[in-house]
Amino acid sequence: MTDLTPVRRALLSVSDKTGLVELAKTLAARGIELVSTGGTARTMREAGLEVQDVSDLTGFPEMMDGRVKTLHPGVHGGLLALRDDDAHVAAMKEHGIGAIDLLVVNLYPFEETVARGAGYDEAIENIDIGGPAMIRAAAKNHAFVNVVVDVEDYQPLLDELEVHDGRTSYAFRQRLALNAYARTGAYDAAVSAWMADTLGETAPRRRVFAGTLAQTLRYGENPHQGAAFYTDGTARAGISTAEQHQGKELSYNNINDTDAAFELVSEFLPEDGPACAIIKHANPCGVARGASLTEAYSRAFDCDRTSAFGGIVALNQPLDRATAEAIAEIFTEVVIAPGADEGAREVFAAKKNLRLLTTDGLSDPAAGGLAVRQVSGGFLVQDRDNGRIGEWELKTVTKRQPTSEELADLLFAWKVAKHVKSNAIVYVKDGATVGVGAGQMSRVDSTRIAARKSQDMAEALGFSTPLTQGSVVASDAFFPFPDGLLTAAEAGATAVIQPGGSMRDDKVIEAADEAGLAMVFTSMRHFRH
Missing domain, CATH: 3.40.140.20 (AICAR transformylase, duplication domain)
Structure with missing residues (x-):
């Protein structure tokens, strides 16, 4: 292997035709032979370019609705052959296999097909087989072969050929191979994730995530x-x-x-x-x-x-x-x-x-999806917290019912509490937070901190009473003891929203009744760690 290798023949087979003609014309102007398939070949011919069909390399026509066209030694031998191995060179000569120095492939648009809500059969037909196989072959043989899988790499490829007079460096081919393996990995991840979702498999044996650098x-x-x-x-x-x-x-x-x-x-x-x-x-x-x-x-x-x-x-x-x-x-x-x-x-x-x-609109708080967190030696995966509560789902557990004004503020506070790090306490009055306690090891501490911050803010604004006076309070999880609830009452809260479910719920409810509070249970928790 030498560092700089020439590009004499290129195989182009792309789903996304963006920039294809410009790339192909520049390659042809350098005397690089163009080989292609189906619609890609047609696009280049319409632009006046001379293109050899893959079927000429394989001796077989494209068949089975295009499912079979590049899976052949005439293609993969040209991608995988080691140019400095005498046995490989002899095999190529014996079987009439020509070397392919550049592969340009972008895959069937599986991700886009799924994203627009296509049905099962259409999604299956948009799973590329030949493309990933060629990409992996070319990437493995990056000592001699360039593989381009992203339109964004067209210009860097042309720049590399310009700098090195029709050749590319080993370091450049290595970077292309890295991108190629990442693309096929991400593609397979998208297919497996779709299959798991379609089959309702919430915990598949293997879970893969992929992303694109932004x-x-x-x-x-x-x-x-x-x-x-x-x-x-x-x-x-x-x-x-x-x-x-x-x-x-x-x-x-x-x-x-x-x-x-x-x-x-x-x-x-x-x-x-x-x-x-x-x-x-x-x-x-x-x-x-x-x-x-x-x-x-x-x-x-x-x-x-x-x-x-x-x-x-x-x-x-x-x-x-x-x-x-x-x-x-x-x-x-x-x-x-x-x-x-x-x-x-x-x-x-x-x-x-x-x-x-x-942005183009707001996020959908009810949308599904996964939340992922890395831990030592692995990662945790869960459904994103898209839980929401309506007024009709609340259960009043105290003698006093919340007023309509309190109820509106309780629902507001509950939405906010969902987004506060646990232990979370949120005081709300007239549609505005007036105290937030976040991330404390003790729920009563979060209650006190939120109340104290409210008092400090009241003083800064020139008020004689804390902002929490006459407020409602939300807790992301149940009060395990009455102390947190009573601290909220001392701060001036008149109504409480919490999940309920504590072994001591009866004690907490009793304390709320004695304090004259209205309290509703959601039966839904919003831990956020």
């Missing part, structure tokens, strides 16, 4: 950690599909926090009115509804102004100028919304460090 990050959670952002190909609105309009590149923490913010604000439908969520370190520090986006932001900001500094703001409606002006009054890392008008963009243009992201 961004190489400066570092991870900390500067000494390398990091990158990958997308999984789903079209769900959110951080992976958002358009960034300004500001420096998103960091690892920015992406994580922005995702948390957008998932939370998506719990509130635009038609039900403007809503805003402010996130810091993946926990909400303020969530509110309002008559306008500006009011929703202001009310969310007033829950915890200190934590909001340097936070992430998510909105459930397109951003307008007035709201942008309010947000711009303090340092904010990222703003994400389903759109932004010109006035808002003009306001943010003066804030070069602020990132503005827009």
Whole structure:
């Protein structure tokens, strides 16, 4: 093997024809012989290029609706033969096999077919067989063969041929092989995941995940950690599909926090009115509804102004100028919304460090999918938490029924609690959070911290009583003892929403009755670790 090897013959067989003609013309201009199949060959001939059919190499026509066309020694021998092995060269000569120096293949659009809801039979027909086989063969023999599986690599290939006068370097072929194996791995992962889902197999024997690099990050959670952002190909609105309009590149923490913010604000439908969520370190520090986006932001900001500094703001409606002006009054890392008008963009243009992201709609909080977390030696997989509770599903367990106003706030608080790290306590009043306690080892500690932050914020705003006075409170899991509930009552809460299910539920209910609280059970827990 020599480092630089010439490209004399190329086999092109692509589903996505983007850039095909331009690539083929440039290769032909270099005197590279073109071999192709079916629709790819037809496209190149229509562009005036001379193309040899694969059937001429194999001696067999394409058959079985195109299922069989490249699975033949005439193709795979040309890809796999070691050019510096005398026995391989002799076998090629004996059987009339010509060397293939470049393979350009992109696979049947299986992922896209499944994504648009195609039926079982159509999905099966879009599982590529010959393509992956050729890709793997060419990638294995990268000592001599170039394999291109992404349109994005067409120009780097042409640049490499230009620099080396029709040859490619070993290092370049190695990188192409890496991309090739990753592509076939991701393709097989998509097929196996679809099969598992179709068959209702919730825990298949082997589980594979794949992603496409979206961004190489400066570092991870900390500067000494390398990091990158990958997308999984789903079209769900959110951080992976958002358009960034300004500001420096998103960091690892920015992406994580922005995702948390957008998932939370998506719990509130635009038609039900403007809503805003402010996130810091993946926990909400303020969530509110309002008559306008500006009011929703202001009310969310007033829950915890200190934590909001340097936070992430998510909105459930397109951003307008007035709201942008309010947000711009303090340092904010990222703003994400389903759109932004010109006035808002003009306001943010003066804030070069602020990132503005827009999406095509909100995430669907009821959508399915998997949540994955790595642990030592493996990973945990679960359904994403898409649980939601309606008013009709609540069970009042106290003597006092919640008022209609309390009930509305209880449901609001429950939606927020789902997105707070456990143990989670959320106080809400008039459609706005007024205290959030997150991530404590003791539920009573979360209750106290949320109440204390509310008191501090009240003092900062010039109020004589804590913001939690007259509020409702949500707990993501049951109160194991009455102490947490009584702490909430002391803070001024008048109604409680919690899952129930504790061995001491009767004691907690008794304490709620004695305190004059209304309490409802959801029978659904929202742990978030």
